């Protein structure tokens with residue numbers, strides 16, 4: 001709602017009241033319309049201030065209403081009512097003015113912002129455009145290039161930048177509402193003719209066509225199939241080429257296309273999914289709201305390779321005191337230099353003070369003795385990690401949380417090396433650890449709720465989106481990835497090429513196809529894991545080389561590694577590069593010959609594989625494993641999996657994540673296609689639809705937010 005009060009006798013004050021962000025729900029819109037009429041009808045009121053309760057102006061349209069039938073007064077007539085008012089209306093912007101909130105502010109005649117406020121049009125991230133006049137008013141106010149930048153990227157600007165751009169009239173360090181009231185008094189009775197943005201002519205720079213062409217190219221490059229950014233450009237184009245009223249019609253038309261699109265639904269689902277993962281629960285009944293994190297002031301990192309350095313930087317930037325340990329002098333000195341460079345670049349980019357003094361380096365593991373939390377980041381080798389955990393258990397102070405940065409090793413096995421297994425959790429960071437937003441917090445059967453809560457909170461302070469997952473080989477992300485990779489290898493055996501598979505996945509929206517990613521991260525990484533799992537047998541010929549444990553296996557990756565083709569770092573992998581470390585993947589005729597020889601050797605006849613088959617086999621097996629993970633209680637809900645895949649594995653955000661995508665395709669269709677492929681490839685267990693997938697498909701494809709009701713909770717182990 002919005003409530004009305006009178007301040008200093010002559011100022012009508014409208015306060016938006018809809019915690020936590022004063023979103024423009026039907027009740028708030030109704031409140032604004034009613035109170036505006038009241039303010040305009042009271043003769044004593046000479047000017048009006050609109051503000052938000054609890055230091056937040058407005059977070060925009062209420063996204064939760066988008067899924068339901070729209071009720072209440074629409075936004076567009078509401079902003080027209082404000083702009084057309086005969087008394088000056090001043091927006092007092094504290095905290096945030098985002099989306100519809102900024103559109104509301106732009107309909108006011110003046111805007112006063114607090115210096116800490118952030119303003120922006122983030123609709124594009126929800127698959128929409130600023131559809132309450134934002135695409136028509138902003139270019140009239142700040143010019144076309146700046147409007148295109150803000151609307152197509154969705155970036156938030158500070159009050160200072162907003163002042164510079166001309167979005168706000170004044171910035172104050174003091175109370176913005178008080179400042180707005182004073183301002184409102186000072187402009188009472190003044191003409192509003194020059195204050196209604198919709199009446200401004202839209203500036204037409206001479207190189208207009210080139211500006212729009214560049215903007216389109218830019219969004220095509222960065223949007224990877226998302227339709228909203230390009231549609232935003234079209235809407236701004238209408239502001240320049242059409243009179244205001246016609247431009248508004250065009251904005252509405254374009255908004256309607258986006259609003260009804262599957263991409264908008266996916267992006268809005270993802271918005272809430274990313275927030276839902278913080279309300280974590282574990283298979284044995286621990287929960288975010290009943291588990292108290294321990295205070296962590298001092299953290300330690302053991303092992304300063306690439307991951308350890310990224311984690312150290314991230315901890316220091318988050319304000320933790322860090323002890324960084326590398327036992328080899330030479331590596332320690334290299335790591336110091338590496339970390340300093342990363343901190344300097346980070347400080348420059350983000351305009352924050354350097355965090356060098358937060359870090360103490362040491363060659364001795366003893367230095368971690370008084371840390372509240374230790375993150376082990378040594379090589380991915382169980383024996384080595386076990387030794388480190390035995391040492392930590394002896395050295396660390398009682399109650400210290402012991403974490404391992406592993407991408408898939410057994411947390412419980414490591415916990416069993418310590419005297420306090422309840423204090424052991426996994427913290428699976430993604431490379432580069434100081435950049436990537438995702439953190440899998442892995443709990444073992446013995447991890448205490450307090451330990452999980454502490455790791456989740458430390459992750460949050462590091463700026464990560466932390467997702468709590470159970471302990472199993474590969475956790476959530478890498479366990480699902482295994483199926484995806486396996487299908488990609490099988491497709492090569494059957495006649496596809498790496499570039500064909502990659503093209504299909506890139507057209508789907510992945511930034512890079514599976515083989516390009518494999519070349520980037522190094523083929524040797526998976527080879528080591530397969531060796532440790534006893535899958536890489538000595539070279540042999542015949543069918544047996546393609547079977548492990550009774551199931552189909554493709555040794556293609558192993559064979560490339562045996563030839564020293566580790567990907568970009570060696571200049572050759574699934575593609576060729578101009579030199580070791582080269583970045584530009586080129587089709588490699590050698591690899592095509594190698595695949596032909598391989599097929600001939602194993603009696604495989606290449607066939608034409610179409611786009612649909614590549615997509616279905618790679619994605620549906622990955623999704624199927626996701627259902628298995630839900631069934632096993634490793635992830636608490638589909639949102640956890642989707643957030644992991646979008647933030648950690650480059651799943652296109654506008655497709656919501658693999659589980660949301662499955663819900664859109666239709667679970668019955670996913671089952672039907674998996675069964676189809678399973679009949680052809682009965683030796684591939686990953687094609688067997690999981691029980692949970694079948695169950696959900698059989699009850700008529702329920703909406704994704706209903707899945708949790710069907711997922712059987714495993715027996716409590718607490």
Ligand SMILES: CCCCCCCCCCCCC/C=C/C(=O)SCCNC(=O)CCNC(=O)[C@H](O)C(C)(C)COP(=O)(O)OP(=O)(O)OC[C@H]1O[C@@H](n2cnc3c(N)ncnc32)[C@H](O)[C@@H]1OP(=O)(O)O
Pocket residue numbers: 020021023059060061062063064075076096098099100101122123126128129130131132252255256259260272275276
């Ligand atoms: C059929 C055809 C129809 C055609 C019709 C045409 C005409 C229609 C015209 C309509 C035009 C509408 C145009 C306007 C669109 C919009 O305004 S879309 C919304 C734009 N705003 C945003 O995208 C802001 C989103 N929010 C955030 O970025 C952040 O939440 C924040 C505001 C910066 C605060 O961040 P933080 O402090 O970190 O808190 P969070 O945890 O993120 O959020 C706290 C809770 O608040 C919920 N929430 C936030 N914003 C909204 C919102 N806008 N609506 C609803 N709920 C919101 C958030 O979900 C959190 O709650 P939980 O999920 O319960 O944790």
